[in-house]
């Protein structure tokens with residue numbers, strides 16, 4: 405049976421539209437995690453309550469609603485402090501979760517490769533450890549379902565000392581995997597490397613498939629791709645390596661960024677970043693800000709970038725498209741639909757131009773890339 409949740413959001417009176425966007429996103433995240441949102445409580449306040457986040461009185465109201473609706477969890481659209489979780493859990497009789505818990509849960513469900521599984525488990529355990537430091541009973545109250553699921557069959561530890569030991573083991577395993585990966589990707593340095601980055605669900609994998617004639621998974625769910633995949637493409641006679649990787653989101657937990665360091669490394673090592681943006685989404689500018697910030701966090705902020713404004717087939721009119729083109733005239737922006745293929749030739753031209761710059765004006769050479777169609781998957785050694 406699908407789990408049910410009540411969502412709670414604290415909104416600053418001067419940031420209503422941004423709050424709505426973020427709330428819609430949380431509901432989509434819950435949907436991806438298999439949880440139905442049955443009610444939304446919005447509280448307008450300037451500052452969050454230091455002890456109960458929404459204040460004790462409001463927390464009691466939420467508790468009553470939870471009993472009435474018979475839901476399994478209350479999900480806060482925020483990053484709660486361990487203290488908030490502890491206090492709220494004293495008043496609210498069901499699971500108290502936040503945005504980070506939901507994102508971690510989706511990552512756990514979608515992790516396929518052994519590397520992704522290790523990375524997710526590591527992030528989850530670090531998140532748990534932070535909670536347990538403040539509230540030793542935090543995990544025993546959770547029960548099952550969302551917020552408690554680990555990647556694959558792994559059962560997540562709930563004991564502090566054992567968590568720490570497991571974290572150390574996972575870190576060692578990751579180091580080994582990273583070493584193998586570094587050796588495997590050594591020969592890639594001689595090629596022009598392009599990385600697709602962007603908000604989750606922007607269409608990175610769809611574009612990857614179009615550029616490299618591949619068949620990686622695309623889906624309307626969030627965080628479908630959790631690994632890095634690299635394939636060769638031939639663009640106007642130049643051999644280019646294109647990589648698809650994990651998407652970003654606002655409030656991407658720091659634990660996840662740290663744990664996925666080796667997966668995200670592809671952005672640091674690239675010669676060109678294609679920042680894929682879903683421009684059919686209202687307020688896509690916010691997504692761009694989040695992506696820029698995340699790129700800076702992983703140390704790839706200064707890389708050469710081309711913005712790929714995707715999903716133009718979903719824009720309501722040709723007029724909208726023209727207006728967008730005017731607004732971004734003179735910038736490194738290409739308009740495409742990864743789905744219909746519109747604009748993809750222009751994008752290839754652009755990539756080729758960047759390739760020539762990278763070659764420093766020298767003519768393209770045709771590298772013999774002996775692992776041509778083979779999947780240069782950086783994830784699984």
Ligand SMILES: Nc1nc2c(ncn2[C@@H]2O[C@H](COP(=O)(O)OP(=O)(O)OP(=O)(O)O)[C@@H](O)[C@H]2O)c(=O)[nH]1
Nearest residue numbers: 604605606607608609610623627628629651742743
């Ligand atoms: N209409 C339309 N849909 C698109 C386009 N590009 C991608 N999509 C759809 O958008 C959804 C997300 O696409 P993906 O390629 O999986 O996105 P992603 O950026 O790889 O997402 P994650 O791996 O989940 O972070 C899928 O349902 C795609 O079919 C496009 O140009 N037009």
Ligand SMILES: [Mg+2]
Nearest residue numbers: 608609628629
């Ligand atoms: Mg993808």
